[in-house]
Amino acid sequence: xxxxxxxxxxxxxxxxxxxxxxxxxxxxxxxxxxxxxxxxxxxxxxxxxxxxxxxxxxxxxxxxxxxxxxxxxxxxxxxxxxxxxxxxxxxxxxxxxxxxxxxxxxxxxxxxxxxxxxxxxxxxxxxxxxxxxxxxxxxxxxxxxxxxxxxxxxxxxxxxxxxxxxxxxxxxxxxxxxxxxxxxxxxxxxxxxxxxxxxxxxxxxxxxxxxxxxxxxxxxxxxxxxxxxxxxxxxxxxxx
Amino acid sequence: xxxxxxxxxxxxxxxxxxxxxxxxxxxxxxxxxxxxxxxxxxxxxxxxxxxxxxxxxxxxxxxxxxxxxxxxxxxxxxxxxxxxxxxxxxxxxxxxxxxxxxxxxxxxxxxxxxxxxxxxxxxxxxxxxxxxxxxxxxxxxxxxxxxxxxxxxxxxxxxxxxxxxxxxxxxxxxxxxxxxxxxxxxxxxxxxxxxxxxxxxxxxxxxxxxxxxxxxxxxxxxxxxxxxxxxx
Numbered sequence: 178x179x180x181x182x183x184x185x186x187x188x189x190x191x192x193x194x195x196x197x198x199x200x201x202x203x204x205x206x207x208x209x210x211x212x213x214x215x216x217x218x219x220x221x222x223x224x225x226x227x228x229x230x231x232x233x234x235x236x237x238x239x240x241x242x243x244x245x246x247x248x249x250x251x252x253x254x255x256x257x258x259x260x261x262x263x264x265x266x267x268x269x270x271x272x273x274x275x276x277x278x279x280x281x282x283x284x285x286x287x288x289x290x291x292x293x294x295x296x297x298x299x300x301x302x303x304x305x306x307x308x309x310x311x312x313x314x315x316x317x318x319x320x321x322x323x324x325x326x327x328x329x330x331x332x333x334x335x336x337x338x339x340x341x342x343x344x345x346x347x348x349x350x351x352x353x354x355x356x357x358x359x360x361x362x363x364x365x366x367x368x369x370x371x372x373x374x375x376x377x378x379x380x381x382x383x384x385x386x387x388x389x390x391x392x393x394x395x396x397x398x399x400x401x402x403x404x405x406x407x408x409x410x411x412x413x414x415x416x417x
Numbered sequence: 418x419x420x421x422x423x424x425x426x427x428x429x430x431x432x433x434x435x436x437x438x439x440x441x442x443x444x445x446x447x448x449x450x451x452x453x454x455x456x457x458x459x460x461x462x463x464x465x466x467x468x469x470x471x472x473x474x475x476x477x478x479x480x481x482x483x484x485x486x487x488x489x490x491x492x493x494x495x496x497x498x499x500x501x502x503x504x505x506x507x508x509x510x511x512x513x514x515x516x517x518x519x520x521x522x523x524x525x526x527x528x529x530x531x532x533x534x535x536x537x538x539x540x541x542x543x544x545x546x547x548x549x550x551x552x553x554x555x556x557x558x559x560x561x562x563x564x565x566x567x568x569x570x571x572x573x574x575x576x577x578x579x580x581x582x583x584x585x586x587x588x589x590x591x592x593x594x595x596x597x598x599x600x601x602x603x604x605x606x607x608x609x610x611x612x613x614x615x616x617x618x619x620x621x622x623x624x625x626x627x628x629x630x631x632x633x634x635x636x637x638x639x640x641x642x643x644x645x646x647x648x649x
Binding site: 185187188189191211213220222223224225226239240241242243245271272307308394 | 454455456472473474475476477518520523524525526527528555556557558559560561562563564599600601637638641642644645646647
C-alpha cells in the first residue's frame with residue numbers, strides 16, 4: 178500500500194518508510210512539518226492532508242491559526258517595547274521576537290532608525306529555534322531593505338488563519354491580481370497570518386479586508402466572481 | 418414552527434425495558450465554532466454537550482514555564498456557579514490524560530491551554546469533556562503523539578452494562594466507570610471509577626468501552642476530514 182498522499186491523516190496514523198519510497202526515483206526522503214520518524218516508522222503528529230513534492234519531500238498540510246516561527250519566514254509584527262538597543266516585536270508566536278535597531282537599512286550607531294512602540298514592521302526571521310527567542314531583521318544579507326521595514330501611513334492590520342496567508346502568497350492564487358486590476362492598494366502579507374492593507378480611501382480598505390477574509394474557502398473562479406461584485410458595490414458606494 | 422410530541426408513560430417504560438444499551442448516543446461536532454481561539458469545538462454526545470477551546474502554543478507565565486516542554490493547562494467551567502473541588506479534580510484528570518497525548522517537547526517554554534465550558538450535563542459528562550478537548554486540540558492542529566477517546570460505562574445492580582449512560586442511568590447504577598483510550602493500540606490511559614464493581618464487571622466494561630472508543634476515533638476522523646476537505 179502506498180502512503181495516502183492527498184488524503185486526510187490524523188495524529189496516531191503511521192506508515193513504514195518503505196511505503197513512502199518509490200523504488201528507483203530517489204533514495205533520500207525529507208519529512209516536513211507534522212511528520213516524525215520513529216524507528217522504521219513515520220508517525221503523523223498533526224491532523225491535515227498528506228502532501229508530496231518531488232524528489233522526496235513529505236509534509237502535512239494543516240489548518241493553523243497560531244504561528245510557530247521558522248527561519249526565513251517573512252512576517253508582519255507589532256513593536257511592543259523598546260529595551261536598550263533592541264525592540265520587542267509581537268509576531269503572534271509564543272514568544273516575542275527581538276529586533277535590533279542596527280538591522281534596518283542605513284542604520285548605524287549614530288543614525289538610529291525611526292521606530293516607535295506601536296509601529297508595524299515587515300521583517301524576516303533570522304533566528305527561529307524552538308529553544309531560542311526568535312530574532313527578526315529588516316534587511317537582507319546585502320544590507321538592503323528589499324521591501325522590509327516599518328509600515329507607515331495608516332492602513333489596516335488584521336489577522337487571518339495561516340492557511341489564508343499562505344494562499345494569498347501562492348503565485349497561483351488570483352485574488353491579489355484580480356483585486357489589483359480593480360483597485361489601487363498596498364498590501365503586506367506575513368506568513369504569521371497578519372495582513373496589512375491600505376487603499377485609496379476607507380471604503381476601499383474595508384472592502385478589501387472583507388474580500389480577503391471571505392476568500393479563505395473559495396476557489397479561483399469564485400474569487401474572480403467575488404472581486405467583480407465587490408468592485409461594483411464599492412464604486413456604487415463611492416458615488417453616494 | 419414548534420411541534421410537540423406526546424410521549425406516553427407506557428412507551429417510555431417500554432423503551433427502558435429494552436435492556437442494556439450497547440451503542441453510544443449520537444455524536445455531533447461543530448469545529449471552529451468560535452473564531453478568536455486557535456482551536457474550538459462544540460461537541461454533543463446525545464444530550465450532553467460541551468464547548469472546548471484551545472490556545473497554544475502561546476506565551477506562558479514565568480512561574481509555570483517548563484524549560485524542556487510545553488505546559489498543558491486545563492480549565493473546566495461548570496454551567497452554573499464557580500468551579501468547585503470536584504471540577505478541580507476533573508481538570509486534573511483531564512490534564513494528566515492530555516499531557517500524555519500532546520507532543521509537548523516540540524514547544525518548550527510555551528503553554529497549551531484548554532478551556533472546557535460545560536453547556537449541558539445529561540450523563541457521561543467527563544467523557545464528553547475529554548472528547549471535546551481532544552477535538553479542539555485537533556482543530557488547533559497541536560502536535561500530538563496520538564488522540565484520546567473516552568467512554569463511560571454504568572453498571573446496574575443486576576450487573577447489566579449501559580454504555581454512554583444518561584444522567585438517570587448514572588444515578589440508578591451501582592457504579593460508573595469512565596475509560597480513556599489512545600488511538601494507536603487502544604490501550605487504557607485513564608480510568609475514573611465510582612462505586613462498587615467486581616473484577617469481571619470491570620473486564621466486561623473495558624471490552625465494551627474499547628469497542629465503543631473505536632467508533633469515537635472514527636468520528637474524529639470524519640469530523641476532521643469534513644473540515645480539512647472544505648478548504649481544498
